[in-house]
Amino acid sequence: MKVGIPKEMINNESRVGMTPAGVFELVKNNHTVYVQSGAGNGSGFLNIDYQQAGAIVLDTIGQVYAMSDMIVKVKEPVKEEYAYVQRGQIVFTYFHFASSEVLAEAMIDRKGVCIAYETVEDEDGSLPLLTPMSEVAGRMAIQQGAKYLEKPEKGRGVLLGGVPGVAPGRVLVLGAGVVGIQAAKMAAGLGAHVTILDINMKRLRYVNDVMPSHVVTEFSNEFNIRKHIKDHDLIVGGILLKGAKAPKIITRDMLKDMRPGTVIVDVAVDQGGCVETTRPTTHENPVYIVDDVVHYCVTNMPGAVPHTSTMALTNVTLPYVVKLANLGWERACQKDASLQKGLNIVKGKVIRKEILEAFKWQALDD
Incomplete structure (x- = not known):
């Protein structure tokens, strides 16, 4: 199979779909x-690194798409x-379709x-290809939140x-999933x-078992959320519904109960955000203020640490990429x-x- 690795076009997105090590494995499998020229520069991988691994470097993104059966982004x-994107071409990447009707269409x-x-x-319900970036984003949420509390x-x-x-x-963490636990x-x-806070008592019991005593757990409901936003300095949104939009568990009217200068880091922004006032931002302009509350809602948080993120992502995606290439x-x-x-869409x-x-679409074959 012919596999293409284009350069990412999103603002300040320096990750790349595959490391040279990943390229080497694909080439080894015939x-x-x-690889688009310069695609790996931001992650610390040069054209020569990909060429030495067996890749063919092309000048433009159009060439990469045109010559490939599968695009890995x-x-x-x-x-x-x-x-x-060509008819029947495999595109393997993060899509988050539920947050963008334009993209889905x-x-x-x-x-x-x-x-x-x-x-x-x-089988256990875990999301193996989302986990490493959730780990990065959860850790970064505190790093960025600490900065914007200044x-x-x-x-x-x-x-x-x-x-x-x-x-x-x-710090108030909404959700005890991968993002929440890392944060x-x-x-x-x-x-x-x-x-x-979480609605899953198994997760809360796990957190209670593994975290130190200054991490406390409570069941997530509107009463408890409204209580805690009044005296917490940093709020991290880590709510995830698989493949769907995140619920808005912090509403606009709740902002007035927060102290001026409170910081919200909504990691769920890729899924539409779990805060009503969330809107996507970039690393170039990461924050905005609503009712004296600082909102950090960067859609590609791990893109700020691309060397770490690209290697972590390739570690988990490569087995699937090889399987797709080998079998179709x-x-x-x-x-x-x-x-x-x-x-998602075929x-x-x-x-x-x-x-x-x-x-609110009808199934296309109805």
Whole structure:
């Protein structure tokens, strides 16, 4: 199979779909790999690294799409890329269709085979291709939140770890999934007081067992959310509904109960956000302020640490890429139930009901 690795076009997205090590494995399996010139520069991988691994470097993104049976990316295609997607071409990447009707319509129109990293699901319900980026984003949420709590960034002027004689900052984590646990771990490591909310008691019991005593758990409901937003300095949104939009559990009217300079880091922004006032931002302009509350809602947070993120992503995607290349998407999905759940839109047909529900569409074959 011919596999293409284009350069990402999203603002300040420096990750790349595959490392040279991944290219080496594909070439070893007798596949041809095309890499767009400069695609790996931001992650620290040069053209020569890919060439030495066996890739063919092409000048333009158009050439990569035109010559490839499968495209392996990091983020969803942007508007300028839509026309490059060919009928029947596999596009393997993060799509998050439920948060973008325009993207979903474009991929239906292009009739490609859209396999989304974020919905590939193991038997135990875990999301193996989403997990590493959730780990990165959860840890970064505290790193960025601590920065924007500083007064020059319009935050409350709070040091999360505190100092002797001064109480530490308070962090509220919404969701005890991968993002939430990584955020809580980082915040606790800094010495902050952490409250983590979830509706899954098994997850809360797990957190209670593995976290230090200054990480406390409570059941998530509107009463408890309204109570805690009043005295917490940093709020991390880590809510995930597989393949669907995140619920808005913090509403606009709740902002007035937060102290001026409170910081919200909505990691769920890729899924539409779990805060009503969330809107997508970029690393170039990462924050905005609503009712004196600082919002950090960057859609590609792991893109700020591309070397780490690209290697972590390739570690988990490569086995699936090799399987798709070796068998083709139909046989690969027949043999691998986890990969089959990654099918979102296939040759113009919406496969996942969450996409239909997000936009109140009827099934296309009704």
